[in-house]
Amino acid sequence: xxxxxxxxxxxxxxxxxxxxxxxxxxxxxxxxxxxxxxxxxxxxxxxxxxxxxxxxxxxxxxxxxxxxxxxxxxxxxxxxxxxxxxxxxxxxxxxxxxxxxxxxxxxxxxxxxxxxxxxxxxxxxxxxxxxxxxxxxxxxxxxxxxxxxxxxxxxxxxxxxxxxxxxxxxxxxxxxxxxxxxxxxxxxxxxxxxxxxxxxxxxxxxxxxxxxxxxxxxxxxxxxxxxxxxxxxxxxxxxxxxxxxxxxxxxxxxxxxxxxxxxxxxxxxxxxxxxxxxxxxxxxxxxxxxxxxxxxxxxxxxxxxxxxxxxxxxxxxxxxxxxxxxxxxxxxxxxxxxxxxxxxxxxxxxxxxxxxxxxxxxxxxxxxxxxxxxxxxxxxxxxxxxxxxxxxxxxxxxxxxxxxxxxxxxxxxxxxxxxxxxxxxxxxxxxxxxxxxxxxxxxxxxxxxxxxxxxxxxxxxxxxxxxxxxxxxxxxxxxxxxxxxxxxxxxxxxxxxxxxxxxxxxxxxxxxxxxxxxxxxxxxxxxxxxxxxxxxxxxxxxxxxxxxxxxxxxxxxxxxxxxxxxxxxxxxxxxxxxxxxxxxxxxxxxxxxxxxxxxxxxxxxxxxxxxxxxxxxxxxxxxxxxxxxxxxxxxxxxxxxxxxxxxxxxxxxxxxxxxxxxxxxxxxxxxxxxxxxxxxxxxxxxxxxxxx
Numbered sequence: 001x002x003x004x005x006x007x008x009x010x011x012x013x014x015x016x017x018x019x020x021x022x023x024x025x026x027x028x029x030x031x032x033x034x035x036x037x038x039x040x041x042x043x044x045x046x047x048x049x050x051x052x053x054x055x056x057x058x059x060x061x062x063x064x065x066x067x068x069x070x071x072x073x074x075x076x077x078x079x080x081x082x083x084x085x086x087x088x089x090x091x092x093x094x095x096x097x098x099x100x101x102x103x104x105x106x107x108x109x110x111x112x113x114x115x116x117x118x119x120x121x122x123x124x125x126x127x128x129x130x131x132x133x134x135x136x137x138x139x140x141x142x143x144x145x146x147x148x149x150x151x152x153x154x155x156x157x158x159x160x161x162x163x164x165x166x167x168x169x170x171x172x173x174x175x176x177x178x179x180x181x182x183x184x185x186x187x188x189x190x191x192x193x194x195x196x197x198x199x200x201x202x203x204x205x206x207x208x209x210x211x212x213x214x215x216x217x218x219x220x221x222x223x224x225x226x227x228x229x230x231x232x233x234x235x236x237x238x239x240x241x242x243x244x245x246x247x248x249x250x251x252x253x254x255x256x257x258x259x260x261x262x263x264x265x266x267x268x269x270x271x272x273x274x275x276x277x278x279x280x281x282x283x284x285x286x287x288x289x290x291x292x293x294x295x296x297x298x299x300x301x302x303x304x305x306x307x308x309x310x311x312x313x314x315x316x317x318x319x320x321x322x323x324x325x326x327x328x329x330x331x332x333x334x335x336x337x338x339x340x341x342x343x344x345x346x347x348x349x350x351x352x353x354x355x356x357x358x359x360x361x362x363x364x365x366x367x368x369x370x371x372x373x374x375x376x377x378x379x380x381x382x383x384x385x386x387x388x389x390x391x392x393x394x395x396x397x398x399x400x401x402x403x404x405x406x407x408x409x410x411x412x413x414x415x416x417x418x419x420x421x422x423x424x425x426x427x428x429x430x431x432x433x434x435x436x437x438x439x440x441x442x443x444x445x446x447x448x449x450x451x452x453x454x455x456x457x458x459x460x461x462x463x464x465x466x467x468x469x470x471x472x473x474x475x476x477x478x479x480x481x482x483x484x485x486x487x488x489x490x491x492x493x494x495x496x497x498x499x500x501x502x503x504x505x506x507x508x509x510x511x512x513x514x515x516x517x518x519x520x521x522x523x524x525x526x527x528x529x530x531x532x533x534x535x536x537x538x539x540x541x542x543x544x545x546x547x548x549x550x551x552x553x554x555x556x557x558x559x560x561x562x563x564x565x566x567x568x569x570x571x572x573x574x575x576x577x578x579x580x581x582x583x584x585x586x587x588x589x590x591x592x593x594x595x596x597x598x599x600x601x602x603x604x605x606x607x608x609x610x611x612x613x614x615x616x617x618x619x620x621x622x623x624x625x626x627x628x629x630x631x632x633x634x635x636x637x638x639x640x641x642x643x644x645x646x647x648x649x650x651x652x653x654x655x656x657x658x659x660x661x662x663x664x665x666x667x668x669x670x671x672x673x674x675x676x677x678x679x680x681x682x683x684x685x686x687x688x689x690x691x692x
Contacts (some may be wrong), residue, residue, distance in 0.1 A: 027058030027082065028190040028545045028552075028588070036061050038047040039171030040084070045170075046506035047179045048191040048537040050545045057283035058082060059187065062091060063166075070094035078156030082187055085162045087126065096133030098149070104129050106164075108143040111150070113177040113530040114501065121174055122495040127164050130394060136162075139181045139279040150175050152185045159185035161227035167503075170460060173495060176502030189537030191554075192582065193513070194607065196221045196539055197482075197520035199260060199447075201228040202242065202280050204525040217524065221536030222606040224256040224628070225524070226323045226414075233267035233309055235316065247318050251662065252655035254605040255633040256320035258414065259313065263327050264294040266306055271295070277302040280345050281330075282364040284336035289330050297393055298347035307400050312402045314411070320628040321412030322401050328390040328418070331641055332454060334429040335372055335379060338364045348389070356381050383428045398444055410665050412628035413446035416484060416520075421470035422463065423455050434474065441477040447627060449520055450474075451484040452467050458492035461507040468515040476571060482518035485509065487526045506538035513539050513558070536561075544589070551591040559587045559610055564624045576615040577603045577622065579635075586610045599673045604658055605633040619673035630663040634672060642671035 023260045028109075030044045030051055038357050040061045041051050049059060058083045062073070067090035077083050085092040087098045109119040116596055119140075128145045131139070140150035161182060168174050175181075193395075198217065205213065217225065225246075232243050247417040263285075264279055271278065271293040279287035279294035287294040296302050314322065320457040331340035343485050344361060352360050360382045362370035372379040389603035394415065405411045420426035420434050427433050438448060450471065456463060464483055471481055485508055489498045499507060512519045519539065521527065527535070554562055561582040568575045570584045576599040577584040581594055586608065599615035603622060608630030613622035619639075624630055641650045648670075663670055 009656045018333040027187060029057050030059040030061065031057040032061045032463060033065065036063075037061075038063070039167050039169060041165065042171040042507060043178055043503060046503060046510045046538055047182070047187070047534065048189045048540040048542065050542055052455065059182075060084065062084075063087075063597075064089045065089075066090040067094040074112075074155070077158035077160060080157040082158055082182065082185060085160065087163070087165055092162060095160055095162070096136070097133075098131045099128035100131055102129040103127065104142055104145050104147040106147065106149065108561075109140055109149060109174070109496070110143050111140040111175070113139070113180045114528060117497055117499075117501065117528070119176060119496045125165060130164060131163075137147050137184075138330045139184070140175055150178070150181060151363075152181060154185060157186075159187075161185055170507075172503035172507060175503060175531060176497055178503060178505060179534055180321060180502065183534070189534065189540075190545075190563050191537040191540035191542050191556075192221065192536035193541065193558065194218065194221045194223050194254075194536060194561070194605070195513075195516060195518065195558065196509075196535065197224045197226060197258075198222045198527075199228075199520065199523035200225045201523060202231050202239075202246070203228075203548050205243075209526065210246050211252070213247040214253040214255060216399075216532065217250075218253040218605070219536065220527075220532045220537050222255055222524075224258055224320070225250055225324070226258040226260040226325075226520070229261055229263060231268045232317070234269050234314055235312075238476075240316070243317055248653065251631060252653050252660050254607045254633050254660065255606060256412075256628050256631065257389070258321040258323045258412070258628075259317075259319050259320075260323045260325055262292060263306070263393075264297050265292040266309070267297050268310070268489060270292070272301065274305070277305075279342050282335075282341040282344050282361065284361070285339065286346065287342050288328065289342075291599045294342060296343070296345040296347060298343065298389075299344060300353070305588040310400065311404055314401075314408065319408075319411060321414060322404075323414040323416055324394070324397055324401065324450075325414075325416035326418065326451070327394050327397060327415075329386060330430065332429055334425075335363065335383070336543075339486075343386075343389070352382060352385055356385065358689075361626050383431075386431045387427050387433045387436070391433060391436045391682070392575065394437055395440060398440065398446065400442065410629045412665065414449050415446050416449040417453055418451045418453050419456075419467055419470075421474075422467050423453050426453055434471070438471075438475045441475055441480055445627075447480050447482050447518065448477075449482045449484050449518075450516075451522075452486065454486070454491070457488070457490045458494050461504070462512045464508070464512040465515040479517055481565045482517055482520060483512045483516040484520040484522055485512060486522045488522070494530075499526070499528070501531055505531050505535060509535060509538040510541075514543050517558070548591065551593045553589065553591045554585060555589040556585065557587055560585055562592060564592065567598045569593045569595045574599050574615045575613070576601065576620040577606065577613045579604045579609060584610065587614060591675070600636075601638075601672065603632055603672075605631075608663070619671065621669065621671045623669045624663075626663070626665050627668045628665050630665070632661045632663055632670070632672065633658050634661070634674075637675040639673040639675035640671075641673075643668050645669070 030049045032040050038289050061084040063086040103126055107121045107124040132151050136151045136153045138148045138151045141148050149164045219521050250257050277296050277299050278484035279296050281287050330342045363372040418432045420432045487500050540560050541558050542556045546553045561584045564583040574595055601619045608624040611623040635658055638652050641648045652659050
């Protein structure tokens with residue numbers, strides 16, 4: 001077994017790349033110089049770095065090295081390494097982090113990345129008050145006595161990060177903004193992905209620059225925006241113009257736009273105009289619960305009116321898909337709260353009375369013999385009926401959307417459904433039953449987006465792989481499963497922040513991205529500003545990084561963007577899927593090396609699942625798969641576009657110096673020529689993706 005000291009000492013040459021790559025590009029992986037890695041693997045992998053490739057390591061964690069190593073580490077840091085130190089050690093003191101006799105009780109923390117957010121540790125720790133190097137910047141300190149807790153400084157091409165105490169077992173318990181701190185010290189996350197979905201409510205973004213926000217969403221890794229469609233259910237010139245501009249701004253930036261539907265809530269006007277169709281609670285009150293105003297979907301006239309309005313809504317705008325979200329009942333308190341329990345409309349009561357033999361309202365008559373406390377069999381019968389009714393509703397409204405898709409074939413379909421496998425109470429509380437619903441995937445093409453209920457929001461990031469394990473036995477369509485992460489203030493006692501931010505958020509996204517093909521965030525407006533720039537890095541899934549014969553070898557199961565400067569060859573061929581800072585790779589293992597010149601046409605951005613690509617003398621050819629229309633952004637005005645060898649009608653959208661193309665959903669091979677150039681049949685055949 002190597003000692004903690006010998007594991008930390010790597011030759012300086014291992015930290016540096018050949019001169020044809022930028023110095024910061026060396027930081028693809030990290031190395032922990034201790035037999036006890038603690039939380040650092042979790043922390044650093046949440047920024048996309050990979051552990052275990054020492055020859056590529058650019059970040060080193062050295063918790064307890066002696067002062068005798070100071071000269072060696074000083075040379076490494078000045079050469080480009082980022083060194084992470086913990087608390088008091090000989091090496092930390094040699095760099096100027098020295099404990100004083102004064103002690104401080106630390107629990108309440110202020111971080112410069114978000115000084116307004118309360119950061120509270122679960123337990124108070126008594127720590128030394130540290131003296132810092134003169135050039136150190138304090139990033140986090142104890143709130144009341146200003147004791148430094150996180151600090152760092154740049155030295156030469158590298159940097160040193162110091163924390164006063166280990167960050168906690170999971171990594172996010174004490175210092176949520178360590179990744180932001182590393183970025184301040186010069187770390188550039190090496191990988192990124194742009195596969196996130198995000199929910200969007202226009203009421204929070206009514207007076208904003210939509211082009212600016214579309215650029216920001218895309219750079220944060222968002223590939224699709226699920227827009228609250230109830231604001232647009234009825235035509236309105238001003239609102240309709242806003243939504244049309246939003247959709248176009250998103251399309252220019254390779255972001256798809258879905259109509260997010262929250263039945264039984266329809267719209268404010270629909271609620272006001274149709275009082276007789278309102279859903280009822282078990283107190284026979286109108287079901288205005290939280291922000292949702294629920295309608296009676298069992299009433300045939302109400303059903304027909306909603307279906308007509310929904311069809312018109314989907315025809316009126318250039319949507320890419322539809323999200324049927326949370327189509328079941330209230331509430332998370334179940335039958336114990338009659339004021340929130342639904343459905344109790346006349347249609348439901350008549351139907352259940354005919355089959356069950358009693359009015360379900362009797363279950364809430366405290367003085368009656370059928371009250372649920374005295375009638376467990378009757379309660380069970382109604383809860384089972386309620387879950388079956390939810391399943392019938394979901395199937396019926398999927399069928400309604402399928403009618404629209406018959407004429408708008410490019411539309412994708414998503415069903416957002418609360419998890420009832422991890423918290424098994426959900427079936428009785430709200431009528432959710434995934435096991436009964438998932439067989440619909442055998443007959444309908446949709447994504448099943450699993451939302452974790454509020455009851456488990458306090459649990460850690462490790463819950464997402466466990467949720468995935470619960471669903472895998474229920475369906476063979478695992479590629480159709482997705483997960484929805486709620487980024488909200490939690491009602492449980494949680495530490496160190498009430499809302500997921502920083503390391504906790506990145507760890508949630510990282511583990512969810514490994515467990516599910518697609519991750520959605522609720523919602524766009526709740527993600528805090530310090531977190532947005534790093535979401536794309538947290539979403540990246542990379543299994544292996546290595547160097548071989550002067551090439552950078554990357555293995556990713558989902559495909560990934562690799563930080564890269566200049567033109568690139570991938571697997572020995574000139575690679576056209578890149579911008580000036582990133583090379584985008586399809587799933588699998590691929591080798592990157594510098595190229596002498598750029599291809600004549602580049603695919604700067606693409607929001608489908610890229611399978612392969614090839615540069616041609618006059619353009620680019622690539623294969624892809626996409627559940628919705630795919631959007632390709634190229635760096636020159638496109639001329640002819642071919643899909644599977646046939647000419648395709650595609651009107652490019654100008655986006656500054658680039659151009660966006662809407663491509664058909666499904667699995668296809670696309671050929672895009674630069675305007676004014678033509679592809680010969682021989683050239684097209686020779687350049688077809690995957691051909692040796």
